[in-house]
Structures are given as C-alpha cells and as structure tokens.
Amino acid sequence: MSTMVEVRNLHKTFLKIIKAVVDVSIKVEKGEVVVIIGPSGSGKSTILRCMNLLDVPSSGDVFIDGVNLVDKATDLDLIRADVGMVFQQFNLFPHLTVMENITLAQRKVRGKSNEEAVEMGMRQLTRVGIPEKANSYPRQLSGGQQQRVAIARSLAMEPKVMLFDEPTSALDPEMIKEVLDVMLELAAGGMTMVCVTHEMGFARSAADRVVFVDEGSVVEEGTPDEIFNHAVHARTKDFFDKILHH
Amino acid sequence: MTMGPSLEAMQDGGSCGLRGDEHLSDISSHINEGLPSFARRSEDKAWWQEFPWWGSVIALVMLVMAAKIFFDPDYDLAWSRIYPGVWLTLQTTFISFGIAFILGLLAGIGQISQNVVAHNLSRAYVELIRGIPILPLIFTVALVLVPKAINFLHIDNSSVSTKWRVVVALSLIYGAYMAEIFRGGIQSVAPGQREAGRSLGLSHRQTMSTVVIPQAMRAIIPPLGNDFIAILKDTSLFSVLGVLELTRRARQYSASSFKFPETYFTLTFIYLCLVIGLSILLGQFEKYMTKDRKGER
Ligand SMILES: Nc1ncnc2c1ncn2[C@@H]1O[C@H](COP(=O)(O)OP(=O)(O)OP(=O)(O)O)[C@@H](O)[C@H]1O
Ligand SMILES: [Mg+2]
Numbered sequence: 001m002s003t004m005v006e007v008r009n010l011h012k013t014f015l016k017i018i019k020a021v022v023d024v025s026i027k028v029e030k031g032e033v034v035v036i037i038g039p040s041g042s043g044k045s046t047i048l049r050c051m052n053l054l055d056v057p058s059s060g061d062v063f064i065d066g067v068n069l070v071d072k073a074t075d076l077d078l079i080r081a082d083v084g085m086v087f088q089q090f091n092l093f094p095h096l097t098v099m100e101n102i103t104l105a106q107r108k109v110r111g112k113s114n115e116e117a118v119e120m121g122m123r124q125l126t127r128v129g130i131p132e133k134a135n136s137y138p139r140q141l142s143g144g145q146q147q148r149v150a151i152a153r154s155l156a157m158e159p160k161v162m163l164f165d166e167p168t169s170a171l172d173p174e175m176i177k178e179v180l181d182v183m184l185e186l187a188a189g190g191m192t193m194v195c196v197t198h199e200m201g202f203a204r205s206a207a208d209r210v211v212f213v214d215e216g217s218v219v220e221e222g223t224p225d226e227i228f229n230h231a232v233h234a235r236t237k238d239f240f241d242k243i244l245h246h
Numbered sequence: 247m248t249m250g251p252s253l254e255a256m257q258d259g260g261s262c263g264l265r266g267d268e269h270l271s272d273i274s275s276h277i278n279e280g281l282p283s284f285a286r287r288s289e290d291k292a293w294w295q296e297f298p299w300w301g302s303v304i305a306l307v308m309l310v311m312a313a314k315i316f317f318d319p320d321y322d323l324a325w326s327r328i329y330p331g332v333w334l335t336l337q338t339t340f341i342s343f344g345i346a347f348i349l350g351l352l353a354g355i356g357q358i359s360q361n362v363v364a365h366n367l368s369r370a371y372v373e374l375i376r377g378i379p380i381l382p383l384i385f386t387v388a389l390v391l392v393p394k395a396i397n398f399l400h401i402d403n404s405s406v407s408t409k410w411r412v413v414v415a416l417s418l419i420y421g422a423y424m425a426e427i428f429r430g431g432i433q434s435v436a437p438g439q440r441e442a443g444r445s446l447g448l449s450h451r452q453t454m455s456t457v458v459i460p461q462a463m464r465a466i467i468p469p470l471g472n473d474f475i476a477i478l479k480d481t482s483l484f485s486v487l488g489v490l491e492l493t494r495r496a497r498q499y500s501a502s503s504f505k506f507p508e509t510y511f512t513l514t515f516i517y518l519c520l521v522i523g524l525s526i527l528l529g530q531f532e533k534y535m536t537k538d539r540k541g542e543r
Contacts, residue, residue: 054441081447091442095460104456105446150442157446 003063004030004161004192005051010060012046012216020046022216024060028161033193035203035224038213039239044196047213048163051194052083065160081109084154084162088169090146092138092153098125099134102153110157117156124152128182144175151182162186164195198243204228212236304522311515324508327499328516331492335520338409338491339478342416346477347470349417350424355454357429368425375422381483387415388487412484420477427469431462467535471528475521482517492516 005028012021021043028034036044049055050062053069053076062069064079093101102124103117112120125131128148130141138146147167154162164183168176180202187193187206197203203210203224210227212219214235220227231237315321356368375383388411396403435458443453485494492513500509 052445054445077444077447077449079447080445083445085442085445087438087442089436089438091436091438093439093442093457093461095464105443105448108452108456109447153446 002030002066004028004032004065005194006061006063007047007050007057008061008063010047010050010062011058012043012050012055013058019216021050021057024213024216024218026211026218026221028192028194030192031190032208033187033191033195033206034209034211035207036194036196036211036213037198037200037203037227037239038219039242042213043216044213045165046216048085048165048194048196051163052080052085054085077109081105081157082160084151084157084159086147086150086154086162086164086167088166090138090143090150090170092146092150094138097135097137098130098141098149101138101149102156105153106156120156121152124155125149127155127185128152129178142175143171144178147171147175147179148182151179151186155186161192161194164193164197166196166198168197168199200228200243212239214239304518308515308518308522311511311518315512315515318508320505320508321512324496324499324503324505324512328492328495328509328513331490331495332516332520334409334489335478335481335491338412338416338481338484338489339474342413342420342481343474343477345413345417346420346424346473349421350428353421353425354428354432357425358432372422372425375419376426380419380480381486383419384412384415384483384487387418388412408484408487408489412481412487412489415484416477416480419480420473423473424470427466427473428462431466432458434465435461464536467532471525471532474528475524478520478524479517 005026007024007026010021010024011019013019024043024047026034026047036047038044046055050057051064053062057070060070064083067074067079069076069079092098093104096104099118099121102121103112103114106112106117106120107114110117122131122134125134128151130145130148133141133145133149138149141149151162151167167183168179171179176199180199183193183195183202184206193206195202195207207224209221210224211221212227212231212233212235219233219235220231227236228240231240315325353368353371356364357372359365359368378386388408392406392411392414393403396406439457439461440453443457444450448456481491482493484491485497488494496509496513500506503509
C-alpha cells in the first residue's frame with residue numbers, strides 16, 4: 001500500500017497566539033477511510049484544511065500522493081483539483097444551477113468541453129440520487145440534497161481523496177442518513193477519505209481508523225473498536241462519556 | 247380585579263378572537279388584559295394609506311412645470327438656451343461612470359488583495375480622494391494634475407478639452423467611492439464560497455471572476471445606481487470650469503437676461519426629468535439582474 005495523504009509534524013498557529021494544531025502527524029493510505037473525532041475547538045477542521053492548504057501550516061509538511069504542498073514550487077491549484085472537499089455549510093454557488101455548480105471547475109480546471117462536463121455531472125448526480133435536480137438552484141433544494149450536490153461536485157473532478165468536514169452537522173436529523181449513505185457507498189467503492197464527523201455510527205461501519213484529537217494534538221488512534229470500546233487515554237474516555245450522555 | 251365578559255359570551259361571540267379550544271388559563275390571562283375594546287388586530291390598509299401620494303405630488307409638480315415651459319414664451323426661451331447642454335451632461339455622466347466603474351473595481355479588489363503594493367496603492371487612492379471635498383478636488387484635478395500630466399507626456403495642452411478634464415476628475419473621484427462599494431460587495435460574499443472555489447482547483451482569479459464577483463454584483467448594483475445618479479448631479483459642479491453643460495448655460499443666460507425665475511425653474515425641471523428617468527432605468531436594470539434567470543419550484 002502506498003500513502004495518499006500525509007501530514008508530518010504539522011503546527012498551525014492563528015494570530016501568533018492561538019495554537020490550533022500542535023505537532024500532528026497523520027498518514028492515510030490509499031483506499032483508507034480515516035475518521036477524525038474530538039471536542040469542539042480541538043483543531044479537527046484546521047488539520048483537515050491544512051491537507052489541501054486552505055489553511056497554510058505554520059510549520060510541518062503536507063503530502064498528497066507524494067507531492068509536498070508546502071513546497072513553493074508545487075502548483076496548488078492542480079493538486080487541489082485532485083482533493084475533494086465537502087464543507088459543513090455545503091458552500092454551493094447560489095448563483096449557479098446544480099449542473100453549473102458541477103461543471104464549472106471541470107471546464108475551467110480540467111479544460112473539459114461543456115458536453116463532457118455535463119455528462120460527468122449527470123453521472124455523479126445519479127450516483128448521489130438526484131439527477132432530476134440538475135437545473136434547480138441550490139436554494140430550491142433541501143439541506144440533504146444540497147450536501148449531496150456538493151459531494152457530486154467534488155466527485156466530478158475525479159479526486160484521489162475526499163475530505164469531509166462535519167458534512168452532516170448542519171442537517172436536520174431526517175436528512176443525515178441520505179448523506180451518510182452516499183458516504184458509505186463511496187467508502188465501500190474504495191475512495192480514500194478523511195472525515196471529521198460526530199456520527200459514531202458512520203465511524204464504526206466505515207472507518208478503517210479513528211483518530212482522536214484534543215487541544216490540537218492526536219491523543220490516540222486505532223481501529224473503531226479500539227477507540228470506541230478500549231480507549232486507553234482518560235481524555236478519550238471523558239469525551240465518549242460526554243457525548244454518550246447527551 | 248375587574249372581570250371581563252363571561253367565558254361563554256366570549257367564545258360564542260368570538261369578539262376576542264379566541265378559539266374554543268384554548269385553555270382556561272390562556273383565556274383568563276386575556277381577560278385580565280381588559281380585552282376586547284383595545285384589541286390589537288392586523289388590518290388590511292385602506293387604499294389611501296398605501297397610495298403613493300409622494301409620487302403624485304412630484305408628477306403634478308412636473309406637469310405644472312412642463313405646462314409653464316410649453317406655454318410661457320419667457321420659459322420657452324430659457325428652455326431653448328439651456329436644453330442643448332443635455333447632451334454634454336449625459337455624455338460626461340456616462341463616460342465618467344464607465345471609467346469610474348473600472349477604476350473602482352480595480353481599487354476595490356486591490357484594497358482586499360494580499361499583494362502589499364496593490365493593497366497600499368488602492369488604499370492610498372481611496373483615502374486621499376475621500377478625504378477632500380469635491381469642489382477643491384475638481385479644481386486640483388482639472389487645473390493642476392491634468393496640465394502637469396499633459397506637460398509630462400508632451401501633449402499639446404489645447405488638445406485636451408475641458409470636457410475631458412471633467413471626465414478625468416469625475417472618474418477619479420467616483421472611482422474611489424465605487425472602490426468602497428466593490429470592496430463591501432466582495433466582502434459580503436461568505437468566505438466559504440471562495441474556499442469552495444479554491445478547493446475545486448480554481449485559481450484565485452477564476453474564483454473571483456466566476457464565484458465571488460457575480461455574487462457581489464447583487465449587493466453592488468443598488469449603491470452603484472446611486473452613484474450613477476450622483477455623477478449626473480455632480481456634473482453641474484463643472485459649470486465652474488466653463489464647460490457648457492446645463493448649469494453653465496443657465497448661469498450664462500440668467501446673467502445676460504436677468505430672467506432668474508424662468509432660468510432656474512427650467513434648469514431644475516430638466517435635472518428632475520434626467521434623474522427620474524435614470525432612476526427608472528436603473529430600477530428596471532436592478533430588477534432584471536436580481537431576478538432568477540430561470541427557476542422551478
Ligand atoms: N481563522 C482563524 N483565526 C483564528 N483562530 C482560529 C481560526 N480558525 C480556527 N481558529 C481557532 O483554532 C482552534 C481550532 O479550531 P478548529 O476549527 O480547527 O476546531 P474544530 O475541532 O474543527 O472545532 P469544531 O468541532 O467546533 O468545528 C479554535 O480555538 C479556533 O478558535
Ligand atoms: Mg470544525
């Protein structure tokens with residue numbers, strides 16, 4: 001197996017004083033699904049955003065498929081096109097139709113013709129189960145549908161890896177499942193995924209590895225069973241006590 | 247404590263708007279408020295409350311003005327002396343708006359740019375212009391900066407007409423005002439939009455032009471329209487430079503004929519027509535730009 005994503009000795013400090021990430025190293029192999037969990041403000045999003053350099057590390061290295069993104073010579077736009085990212089707030093482009101959302105980067109970045117881009121778009125929309133929404137505007141869709149469009153938009157770039165930052169946290173309970181189902185299917189299809197999520201059910205059934213983060217550092221990592229049932233560290237146990245009793 | 251009407255009476259008559267299924271405790275609290283004679287209700291407004299009286303007043307004034315100009319020979323004469331300035335006024339307005347738009351867009355993007363040079367240059371430009379009253383600025387640009395530039399470029403001084411000096415001055419001034427509008431509009435677009443664009447592999451420039459600026463436009467169009475009208479009105483300031491636009495013509499005519507009421511009445515009328523006409527056009531444009539291009543539901 002070869003490594004798809006690696007962050008090495010990652011540090012990220014905001015405004016010179018807020019240490020969001022402190023010396024984090026994580027390796028994600030090709031085809032692996034890694035779930036990052038941890039309390040609010042522990043640095044999960046920052047770690048994820050450093051993986052495609054939306055946040056620029058204060059120090060440390062970030063490799064995608066062997067290429068170091070921190071290296072100034074690296075063409076970031078090219079790498080980012082290979083790294084799908086799904087946000088908590090969907091971040092669909094509200095002035096474009098669903099199909100235009102999906103074809104924009106294919107045309108501008110991949111240089112595809114409109115027909116090719118639309119064909120790929122339909123394929124991905126079908127995959128996430130809403131081909132009939134191609135000509136709708138994002139605000140005409142439910143939250144769950146919007147998030148599925150966001151996933152389709154990323155998939156249409158044929159990424160090597162997908163990053164998810166709490167993709168279901170902004171959704172009404174009845175819509176969480178439809179998004180998780182899409183993610184489960186992706187995982188089963190062999191996609192390399194890094195997911196920040198509070199959905200422990202998803203983590204149990206899809207994750208190869210769970211990483212528990214607290215105060216900017218990795219506290220412990222292991223298989224879902226190891227982390228959920230046999231956590232070694234007190235902070236990990238505390239975390240589960242809290243979320244299970246709420 | 248005074249008791250209101252009996253429960254049965256209230257429910258039957260419905261005079262308090264209470265439904266039969268309300269709990270007793272709710273009802274007694276209503277009673278304590280002393281209903282029903284002071285009940286607050288939503289009402290449809292009467293036609294005279296909604297009628298746009300202000301518009302009718304303006305229309306009436308305009309009509310009276312128009313009639314006066316049409317039928318009174320003194321007014322008609324003033325009209326014929328002033329009216330030819332309309333073309334110059336409109337021309338200056340449109341050209342200045344076009345240039346100011348481009349300047350404003352560049353300086354607006356420059357202000358929020360990470361590039362140190364672009365950032366500071368735009369910032370200096372905007373702050374400088376906004377810190378000086380418009381009339382001194384007009385004199386400085388038209389009578390100092392433009393001649394200096396002409397000298398520097400070795401162009402024949404007389405080849406740059408006053409009209410173009412005015413255009414340069416107006417463009418520079420309104421470019422700075424519009425920069426603030428563009429900056430605000432761009433910053434009103436959620437940061438997540440830019441992040442989504444960048445994470446799809448779009449370059450900074452592509453993200454700006456396809457994601458951020460189209461969305462910013464919606465917030466930008468109304469204030470830009472205001473500036474369009476402000477430019478139209480401010481062209482009158484250039485009468486001080488001797489440009490034969492509307493106001494200059496009016497001043498000349500009134501000075502030679504001493505017909506002040508006729509002159510300025512007519513001048514006001516012409517500006518009103520122009521401003522109202524432009525407002526209507528801009529309103530239509532705004533409607534067109536902000537409505538969904540297509541849409542299903
Ligand atoms: N752009 C920023 N500027 C300043 N501080 C920031 C910024 N982004 C994050 N932080 C801070 O860094 C720390 C880690 O934030 P991060 O968003 O990574 O946490 P998180 O684990 O994703 O939390 P949550 O579960 O609430 O999303 C927090 O203290 C946060 O306030
Ligand atoms: Mg987060």
